[in-house]
Amino acid sequence: MEPLRLLAVTAHPDDAELLMGGALAAAAAAGERAGVIDLAAGESGTRGSAALRAKEAEEAAAMLGLAHRENLGLPDGGIEADRESRGRLAGRIRALRPEILLVHHRGGRNPDHLAAADLARAAAYSAGLAKLGRGAPHRPRRILEAASFQDVPPDLVLDISAVFETKRKAIAAYRSQFDGALEGGDILSNGTDDLLEQVAFRARAYGALVQVPYGEPYRTEGPFLFRNLADVAGRSL
Numbered sequence: 001m002e003p004l005r006l007l008a009v010t011a012h013p014d015d016a017e018l019l020m021g022g023a024l025a026a027a028a029a030a031g032e033r034a035g036v037i038d039l040a041a042g043e044s045g046t047r048g049s050a051a052l053r054a055k056e057a058e059e060a061a062a063m064l065g066l067a068h069r070e071n072l073g074l075p076d077g078g079i080e081a082d083r084e085s086r087g088r089l090a091g092r093i094r095a096l097r098p099e100i101l102l103v104h105h106r107g108g109r110n111p112d113h114l115a116a117a118d119l120a121r122a123a124a125y126s127a128g129l130a131k132l133g134r135g136a137p138h139r140p141r142r143i144l145e146a147a148s149f150q151d152v153p154p155d156l157v158l159d160i161s162a163v164f165e166t167k168r169k170a171i172a173a174y175r176s177q178f179d180g181a182l183e184g185g186d187i188l189s190n191g192t193d194d195l196l197e198q199v200a201f202r203a204r205a206y207g208a209l210v211q212v213p214y215g216e217p218y219r220t221e222g223p224f225l226f227r228n229l230a231d232v233a234g235r236s237l
Contacts, residue, residue, distance in 0.1 A: 004067065005032040007098035007140070009089070009123075011079055011116040012042045013057035013071070014174045018185055018199065019146035020102045021064060021167035022160030022216040028065030029163055035068035036061065037092060039116055040076040045177070050076075052176050060173040063166060068096065079112045081119040087133055089123035094135040101140040105219060107150045108186040117145065147217040148202060149186040154217030157210045164203060164214040168196060 006027045008016040016024065016036045027034040038057065041050035054071065061069040072092070074085055093101075101124055104117040121143060126132055128139025147154045160167060171178065178196070182189035187198055206215035 001068070001095060002033060003097035003099070004035045005098065006034040006100050006102065007093070007096055008034075008036045008102040009039065009116065009120040010036065010102075010104060011039050011110070011112040012045070012076065013038045013053045014042075014060075014171070014177055015104070015113070015185060016102075017060050017064070017167065017170045017174070018187070019104070019148050020216070021170050022163055022203070022214070023102060023158055023218075024066065025064045025163035025166040025170070026158070026160060028067070029166075033067040034064070035066055035096060035098070036070075037089070037096075038069070038071045039074045039079055039089075039119070040112065041071055041073065042076050044076040047177050047181075049176075053174070056174045056176060060170040063170040063173060077112060079115040079119065081115060081122050085119055086123050086126055089119060090127040090133055091135060093123055093127040093140070094133070094138050097138045098140050099142070101143045102218075103143060103145055105145040105147050105150045105152065107152065110186065113186070142220065144218040144220050147219050148206075152219060154206065154209070155219045157206050157215040157217050159207070159210065159212040159214070160203065160216045161207065161213040164200075167203075168199065171199060172196060 008020045010016045024034045042053045043050040103120040104113045106117045124140050128137050130137045178184055181195045184195050203214040206217045207213050
């Protein structure tokens, strides 16, 4: 398989759309290969079913222009960064060979999200160990944590203005989860606005930080390399 530029590893179908849909859509629009690994099928969720969510995930993937999407089949409500799960995910990272890995922020109220963040980081490290597992070793060059709906300052904000409508439609594809919903995932109800309006409100707030209509926030560890300071001279950093 041709390597991916961008790979999102998230706990459940719809997490990638809510948290990283802008980055995935922007990469695909630029001709880059982007993909998603959903760790669990969401079979324990209050709404819908695993089969229905799988169909919705397929529809959303087409909207985003993803080159690849798969479900690792870990237990919903029981994701752990254990040896077996780490090995399975490391094998998929080796096969897909992403340059950038997008993961959950280590926060929020869902324990699967916290576990998914730890698992993705551990698997990315394991995937780079030459003597561990099958296949050629590969380690993503950069790991970014999605900071949407978290009470943390972002290290960078991606301008998603050109693809925000694509992100919104991809989220709306999860009708079983979000039709009439006032909350979902780490989005807590404000008592009046539906989930899609709250997504738009947050995206506008993050965009305002960098003077663009819509933004998507991320946190990272370690400095970025810039070969020309003109790279940071624009409004969207």
